Amino acid sequence: MPVVQTPTPQPASPQEDADERILKAAGRLFREKGFAATTVREIAAAANMLPGSLHYRYASKDDVLLALMNRAVRRAMQAVRFAIGEVKDPVEKIRLGLRAHLELLCNGDDSLYVLLFDWRSLPAGAREGVERERAKYEAFWDGLLYEAHGSGKARPILDIELVRHFGFGAINWVATWYRPGGDRTPGQIADAMFAYLAYGLIHEPSRPADLDTHFAAIMAASFKSRS
Amino acid sequence: MPVVQTPTPQPASPQEDADERILKAAGRLFREKGFAATTVREIAAAANMLPGSLHYRYASKDDVLLALMNRAVRRAMQAVRFAIGEVKDPVEKIRLGLRAHLELLCNGDDSLYVLLFDWRSLPAGAREGVERERAKYEAFWDGLLYEAHGSGKARPILDIELVRHFGFGAINWVATWYRPGGDRTPGQIADAMFAYLAYGLIHEPSRPADLDTHFAAIMAASFKSRS
DNA sequence: GATTCCTTTGGGCGTATGGCCAAGACCGAT
DNA sequence: ATCGGTCTTGGCCATACGCCCAAAGGAATC
Structure with missing residues (x-):
């Protein structure tokens, strides 16, 4: 891995x-x-x-915040794109993207955290610009989800916007409880979340018994090799 | 419902x-x-x-924040206990608890939001007391999850603390994007989240084809009757 | 009607904040 | 060596903040 x-x-x-x-x-x-x-x-x-x-x-102090937030969106987009690289499998893309997002949030600089959790401090005038960039990042994720959904591996009933909201929530919330010295790396946490959520989303009627096998494989691989 | x-x-x-x-x-x-x-x-x-x-x-201003946060934990605990009531099914308990938590967060007073998103403003000295009460609420949820896990309907590999973190993340994050006039009520959102996450957690090898039936039933019921 | 206690009033105190600026330091280009 | 522009300095200003208080008000009791 x-x-x-x-x-x-x-x-x-x-x-x-x-x-x-x-x-x-x-x-x-x-x-x-x-x-x-x-x-x-x-x-x-x-x-x-x-x-x-x-x-x-x-x-002004506001300008510092604005610059910081713009940088956060830029870096997040950059990190996820880079992590996905040339990978083709749409589901694997999501797993890698999640890892990149969470690693940036936990180990990278603090700008992403500030973007997510100090949103209210942004003055109303400056909000629009950041919002636009942030919407691009979210649209990018919607694209990944849409692609995965279209691949036929996902449940037929899927509200992509809702799934993105839930996914972002679970993964962003990690920043509130993650402590660097803990026994789980951001990568492991991201993989675990992916496994939990994915095997509620992925629909494989032809091989139901494999569900647990896949799930266990992801968990085991992630928890064996630290990173 | x-x-x-x-x-x-x-x-x-x-x-x-x-x-x-x-x-x-x-x-x-x-x-x-x-x-x-x-x-x-x-x-x-x-x-x-x-x-x-x-x-x-x-x-002092800090005292106001402290009182507000203590009240938030108290109300959350109260709301979830009340929502569960005398229900016996451990999985259904979780669904109802999620609804109660989210409805308090979206439609109730703002104290829960402040507790969750203004944590850093609490002065270090006062943090301990709130932390202790908050830990009780989290332990209560762990109990629900543990019970559901022990009922045999859940995946054998389950890190309850991690699941709670992810669940709290997804559900608390709703407060950042939910707008009262939208086309989904907090109850519907909670049910959808429950369905997405649960059918990644619940393991029913005896009737794999029913998975989608259950999933669809929850979604349909929730989206038909508003609230 | 007098007494007591709880609550509100309106203003004031010291302080720290965000923002600003005139003067000077630095440094590469000429 | 000199110049021109970029960057830094240290301090200043008006403001608004959290907190405080002496005095007045109000309600219940005796």
């Missing part, structure tokens, strides 16, 4: 380095304490600069 | 009325804008009193 990795960590120019430090610090603080409870002075200090320097790059 | 309702709306004494107004207003505002972005002046105004009066009942 291949390890999912993030694509192309690009080198940092000096100014991108400062921007990067700001977003990284802001992401960590927003995730820990929430947007409103974090001060620009804290962000600046964590990014090793003075408040004025931060203001030079981002005119 | 019986409509799930909230138990015993108790009458209000004059002072309880003031407390109630505060918590109700605070719940709405915390849910809309988050704890940190809400001012005590706003809460007081929404509760039709002056800031000083609010301070008389709750010494």
